[in-house]
Amino acid sequence: MAIIRSNVAAAAGYVPGEQPMGGDVIKLNTNENPYSPSPRVMEAIRAVTAEQLRRYPSPSGEAFRKAAAGVHGVGADWILPFNGGDELLSVAIRAAAGETDAVAFLEPSYSLYPVLAEMNGSRKVVLSYEIEGVEWRLPRGVEEVKASVLLVVNPNAPSGHLDPVGRLMEIAERFKGLLVIDEAYVDFAPVNALEVVKRFSNVVILRTMSKGYSLAGLRFGYAIGQPTLLRELAKVRDSYPVDAVATAAATAGISDQAYARETWEKVKRERARLSGELQKMGFVMPESASNFLLATVPGGGGMTGRGVYEAMKSKGILIRWWDLPRISDKVRITVGTPEQNDRLIAELRRELATDRH
Numbered sequence: 531m532a533i534i535r536s537n538v539a540a541a542a543g544y545v546p547g548e549q550p551m552g553g554d555v556i557k558l559n560t561n562e563n564p565y566s567p568s569p570r571v572m573e574a575i576r577a578v579t580a581e582q583l584r585r586y587p588s589p590s591g592e593a594f595r596k597a598a599a600g601v602h603g604v605g606a607d608w609i610l611p612f613n614g615g616d617e618l619l620s621v622a623i624r625a626a627a628g629e630t631d632a633v634a635f636l637e638p639s640y641s642l643y644p645v646l647a648e649m650n651g652s653r654k655v656v657l658s659y660e661i662e663g664v665e666w667r668l669p670r671g672v673e674e675v676k677a678s679v680l681l682v683v684n685p686n687a688p689s690g691h692l693d694p695v696g697r698l699m700e701i702a703e704r705f706k707g708l709l710v711i712d713e714a715y716v717d718f719a720p721v722n723a724l725e726v727v728k729r730f731s732n733v734v735i736l737r738t739m740s741k742g743y744s745l746a747g748l749r750f751g752y753a754i755g756q757p758t759l760l761r762e763l764a765k766v767r768d769s770y771p772v773d774a775v776a777t778a779a780a781t782a783g784i785s786d787q788a789y790a791r792e793t794w795e796k797v798k799r800e801r802a803r804l805s806g807e808l809q810k811m812g813f814v815m816p817e818s819a820s821n822f823l824l825a826t827v828p829g830g831g832g833m834t835g836r837g838v839y840e841a842m843k844s845k846g847i848l849i850r851w852w853d854l855p856r857i858s859d860k861v862r863i864t865v866g867t868p869e870q871n872d873r874l875i876a877e878l879r880r881e882l883a884t885d886r887h
């Protein structure tokens with residue numbers, strides 16, 4: 531279409547995981563927290579007044595900023611809310627990279643990164659994880675990449691593995707552009723990169739309420755960064771990116787740390803159990819610091835990544851599979867509740883016992 535910019539017309543766009551409407555499906559494909567959000571979130575939504583809806587909301591989500599700042603032990607001006615973490619990714623790229631500039635990211639990682647670079651008309655620089663068996667590592671020399679933006683997700687998606695914070699510190703120190711550390715899954719990890727952002731002004735951390743706080747439907751994420759950087763990013767956001775209802779709900783959610791932490795502990799316990807059961811069946815996977823596992827399908831039985839994905843789908847269990855280099859022999863499984871994981875384990879056992887020869 532001639533009226534559409536050529537970079538947009540040429541792009542395929544982002545392909546999200548399947549979102550079935552209702553039905554009796556076990557959804558282990560898009561890394562949602564399997565537990566309900568804090569009851570205080572629902573109370574906060576019910577308490578929203580007509581007057582709050584009549585008026586424009588706080589443009590900076592002030593109540594949330596204060597609550598998140600308290601949780602992270604930083605000033606409120608170190609927090610900037612977004613309409614989902616994905617909006618922060620888009621804003622970071624638009625703020626730092628022009629049309630002739632490069633956006634660098636790792637592969638395999640979040641498949642939205644190349645899409646956002648394409649929409650911005652920027653060049654893409656694709657760096658490859660070093661993968662040896664189930665060991666994933668950031669390649670040597672990433673910090674030397676010539677790019678305006680470098681996107682690193684840690685813990686990584688889709689592998690779940692964690693790169694050492696010390697490595698991110700080195701990259702932040704050497705890399706010349708804006709380093710985005712995407713910590714969408716950090717609530718399930720033993721460490722985070724807060725110290726990196728405190729030391730370096732060219733770094734922004736992405737956090738989301740979608741995974742750890744069970745609020746994917748709400749669309750609320752935030753940046754942690756030095757105030758001088760966040761002031762620039764704020765200019766690129768929508769005029770009122772976080773609505774009054776979402777701000778009230780997200781504020782209640784992040785304020786109820788005890789509740790959220792309990793769900794993280796339950797997910798981590800199930801992560802260990804599920805990974806043990808999968809390994810007994812012959813799957814192998816990187817150690818996960820996230821709420822999902824990237825499991826390589828056992829060879830020899832005639833089973834493929836696609837085969838496992840389709841077999842589970844036919845049983846009403848959705849997991850994720852990509853027809854992409856280096857990961858097509860793997861499936862990504864979100865850690866569910868004990869009952870959901872039991873169903874998956876039983877169906878996988880049955881499937882692997884089926885003779886395909």
Ligand SMILES: *Cc1c(COP(=O)(O)O)cnc(C)c1O
Pocket residue numbers: 561613614615616617640683687712714736737738739740741746749750751
């Ligand atoms: C979920 C996710 C995000 C942010 O998601 P939002 O729902 O937009 O907050 C960012 N990066 C990765 C890798 C994710 O998986």
